[in-house]
Amino acid sequence: MSDKVIKKEELPNVLKILKETYEVFVPVKEKGFYRFKVLEDENKVDLNFTNTRLSPKSLLFPQSERMFEYSLDEADEDAYVIKEPPKDYAPTVVVGMRPCDAKALRLVDVNFVNPEFKDPWWARRLESLTLIGLGCKEPCSTCFCTSVNCGPFNEEGLDVLLFDLGKNYMARAITEKGAQLLKLAGVSEDATSDLNKQAEESKAKAEKQIISHVPTDKLKEKKAIDLFDASFWDEVAFACLNCGTCTFLCPTCWCFDIQDEVNKKKGDRIRNWDSCMFPLFTLHASGHNPRSEKVQRVRQRFMHKLKYYLDKYDNGVACVGCGRCVNYCPVNIDIREVFKLMNET
Amino acid sequence: MPDNPYLPYPVRIQQIITETEDRNLKTFKLGFLNKDDEEQFKYIPGQFCELSMAGKGEIPIGIASSPTEKGFLLFTVNKTGVATKYLHNMDEGGIIGVRGPLGNWFPWKEMEGKNVLVIGGGFAFTTLRSSIVYMLHPENRNRFRDITLVYGARSPGLLLYRKELAEWEKRNDIHVHITVDATDDPDWPYNVGFVPAVTEQKIKTSENSYALVCGPPIMIKFTQPVLEKVGFEPERIIMSLEMRMKCGIGICGRCNIGDKYVCKDGPVFSLAQLNELPKEY
Numbered sequence: 001m002s003d004k005v006i007k008k009e010e011l012p013n014v015l016k017i018l019k020e021t022y023e024v025f026v027p028v029k030e031k032g033f034y035r036f037k038v039l040e041d042e043n044k045v046d047l048n049f050t051n052t053r054l055s056p057k058s059l060l061f062p063q064s065e066r067m068f069e070y071s072l073d074e075a076d077e078d079a080y081v082i083k084e085p086p087k088d089y090a091p092t093v094v095v096g097m098r099p100c101d102a103k104a105l106r107l108v109d110v111n112f113v114n115p116e117f118k119d120p121w122w123a124r125r126l127e128s129l130t131l132i133g134l135g136c137k138e139p140c141s142t143c144f145c146t147s148v149n150c151g152p153f154n155e156e157g158l159d160v161l162l163f164d165l166g167k168n169y170m171a172r173a174i175t176e177k178g179a180q181l182l183k184l185a186g187v188s189e190d191a192t193s194d195l196n197k198q199a200e201e202s203k204a205k206a207e208k209q210i211i212s213h214v215p216t217d218k219l220k221e222k223k224a225i226d227l228f229d230a231s232f233w234d235e236v237a238f239a240c241l242n243c244g245t246c247t248f249l250c251p252t253c254w255c256f257d258i259q260d261e262v263n264k265k266k267g268d269r270i271r272n273w274d275s276c277m278f279p280l281f282t283l284h285a286s287g288h289n290p291r292s293e294k295v296q297r298v299r300q301r302f303m304h305k306l307k308y309y310l311d312k313y314d315n316g317v318a319c320v321g322c323g324r325c326v327n328y329c330p331v332n333i334d335i336r337e338v339f340k341l342m343n344e345t
Numbered sequence: 346m347p348d349n350p351y352l353p354y355p356v357r358i359q360q361i362i363t364e365t366e367d368r369n370l371k372t373f374k375l376g377f378l379n380k381d382d383e384e385q386f387k388y389i390p391g392q393f394c395e396l397s398m399a400g401k402g403e404i405p406i407g408i409a410s411s412p413t414e415k416g417f418l419l420f421t422v423n424k425t426g427v428a429t430k431y432l433h434n435m436d437e438g439g440i441i442g443v444r445g446p447l448g449n450w451f452p453w454k455e456m457e458g459k460n461v462l463v464i465g466g467g468f469a470f471t472t473l474r475s476s477i478v479y480m481l482h483p484e485n486r487n488r489f490r491d492i493t494l495v496y497g498a499r500s501p502g503l504l505l506y507r508k509e510l511a512e513w514e515k516r517n518d519i520h521v522h523i524t525v526d527a528t529d530d531p532d533w534p535y536n537v538g539f540v541p542a543v544t545e546q547k548i549k550t551s552e553n554s555y556a557l558v559c560g561p562p563i564m565i566k567f568t569q570p571v572l573e574k575v576g577f578e579p580e581r582i583i584m585s586l587e588m589r590m591k592c593g594i595g596i597c598g599r600c601n602i603g604d605k606y607v608c609k610d611g612p613v614f615s616l617a618q619l620n621e622l623p624k625e626y
C-alpha cells in the first residue's frame with residue numbers, strides 16, 4: 001500500500017469514522033501533562049505534544065487489573081473455586097503513540113508471550129489494538145532513541161505511522177491491520193512524491209536533532225557477573241531514594257504483584273504494577289531478602305534493562321531511549337551515564 | 346496447564362498430617378475436584394506448584410509426592426506467613442487451588458545409570474522425598490545404581506516423614522543415614538551430628554555419582570566443600586533454590602538471579618550453573 005495523505009482539517013472526520021468501530025485513545029492534556037484517554041470530541045484533538053508523561057503501557061497492562069473472582073460464601077456451590085470473569089476486548093485504536101513507546105511494547109511482548117507461557121490478558125489486548133504512531137519531528141534533549149535500535153520515525157510495533165508535514169499528515173501503513181484501518185477510515189488519497197520527499201527530510205532532520213547518544217556495543221560481550229561485581233554501583237545508587245518513579249514511568253518495566261482482595265463474601269485476585277525499587281519486592285516470608293540493600297535494587301534495575309534482558313532474549317537492550325526516567329528522577333540519576341559506565345568500564 | 350496459566354485447578358484437602366513436634370510443618374494431601382484436571386497434571390520430581398487460597402493468595406511449594414503415587418498430591422508446608430498460617434488452620438475437606446506443575450526438575454535423564462546421593466536438611470526435604478519415592482518405585486529402581494540418603498534435622502521430632510524414613514532404613518536397595526544435630530534420647534538409633542560431618546564420614550567416593558542437595562543455606566555452605574573433597578564436579582552437584590515468587594511462570598519479574606528466573610529456569614540448578622550467576626539469593 002502506498003503512502004496516503006490526510007489533510008489536517010480532515011482529521012476530525014477520520015477520527016469520527018474510527019469511533020464508530022473502535023474505542024479510540026488520543027493524547028489529552030491534563031494538569032499540564034499529556035496522557036492517553038478515550039476520545040470524546042474529535043474536534044478538540046491536540047497532537048502538538050512531545051510525549052505523554054506516563055508511558056502508554058497501561059493500555060495493554062493496566063496498573064491494576066482483576067484476574068479472577070471467587071465466592072467465600074459456604075452456601076455457594078462453587079465457594080472457594082477461583083474463576084475467570086468475562087472481559088471486554090473491544091477493538092481499540094491508539095492515535096499519536098510515539099515510536100519509542102510502540103517499540104517498547106515489542107520489547108515487553110517477549111516477556112508476556114514466550115514459547116512456554118502466554119499471558120492471556122496481554123495477548124488478547126494486543127490483538128485488539130491498532131496503533132497509529134506519530135513520528136517525532138521535534139525530539140527533546142533527553143531523547144536517545146537512535147542509540148538503542150529505535151528512532152524518531154521507527155516503525156517497529158506500529159500499524160500506521162503519521163508524518164506531520166504542516167498542513168497534512170502523511171500516513172504510512174506498516175501492517176495489514178493498519179492498511180485495513182486506513183481503508184475503513186476512508187483515507188485513500190495517495191501521497192505525492194513531493195510529500196514523500198518532505199517526509200524523508202523531516203525524518204532525517206529529526207534524527208540529526210537527537211544529540212544524546214549512549215554506547216551499547218560492548219554490553220553483549222561483557223560477563224553479567226563482572227558487571228554485577230563492578231565497583232561503580234555504590235556511586236550510581238548513592239542518591240537514589242528508591243521512590244520507584246523510574247519503573248512507574250518506564251515503558252519497558254513490566255513487573256507486577258498478585259494480591260487477593262476480599263469484600264464480605266466476595267473476593268478478587270488482582271495484579272498490580274510492582275517495582276524492583278521496593279524492598280518488599282523480594283522479601284521472603286522467612287525474613288530473608290536477597291535484595292535488602294538499596295544498591296542491590298538499583299543494580300537490579302539497570303542490569304535487567306541493559307544486560308539480563310539483552311542476554312536472555314537477544315533482542316537488544318530493554319530501553320527505547322524515551323528519556324522519561326532521566327526527566328523525572330527526583331535525584332537526577334541518568335541512565336545514559338549508566339550505559340557509559342556499563343559499556344566502558 | 347489450563348489455557349490461562351494463572352488459573353489454579355480446584356482441589357480438596359483429603360488429609361492433613363502434622364509432621365513435626367513443633368507443629369510448624371504439616372503435609373497436605375490434595376485430590377483434584379475434576380478428573381480431567383488430574384489427567385492433565387503431569388509432573389516430574391523437583392517441580393513445584395503455587396498453592397492458591399481464595400482470599401489469601403498463593404505460595405510456591407515443592408511437590409512432595411511422586412508421580413508414581415496416583416490419585417493425590419502431597420505438599421509439606423512450613424507455617425511462616427499469612428497464606429501458610431491460613432492453610433495450617435484449614436480443615437480436611439476444605440477447597441484450595443493448585444497451579445502447576447511449575448519449574449524444572451532434577452536431571453533424571455542424566456542420572457540414569459548413575460549412583461545418586463541425596464542430601465537433605467530440615468524441612469527442605471519435600472522434593473527429595475518425591476525423588477526417593479520415585480527412584481525406589483519398581484518401574485524406576487533399575488534405572489539408577491546405588492542410592493544413598495543423608496538426611497538430618499535439629500532434633501528427632503523435626504524430621505519429616507519419620508515413618509517412611511524408618512521403612513527406607515530397613516530396605517536393602519537404599520543406604521540411609523539419618524542424623525540429628527542433638528538429642529537427649531539415649532535410645533536414639535541413628536547418627537548424631539551435623540549433615541556435613543555425617544556426609545564426610547559416610548560418603549567416600551563420587552565415582553559415577555550425582556548429588557542432590559537441599560537444605561538451609563548454612564548446611565549447603567558446609568556440605569559443598571565435603572562433596573568437592575571427594576571429587577564431585579560442580580556439574581553433578583544439584584540444588585533447588587527458593588525465592589519470593591508470584592506468577593510462577595517467568596513473567597512477573599521478581600525471582601530472578603541474573604538472567605534466570607528461579608520459577609521457570611529453576612528451581613533446580615547445578616552448582617556449575619550457580620557459579621556463573623550473581624550471588625543474589
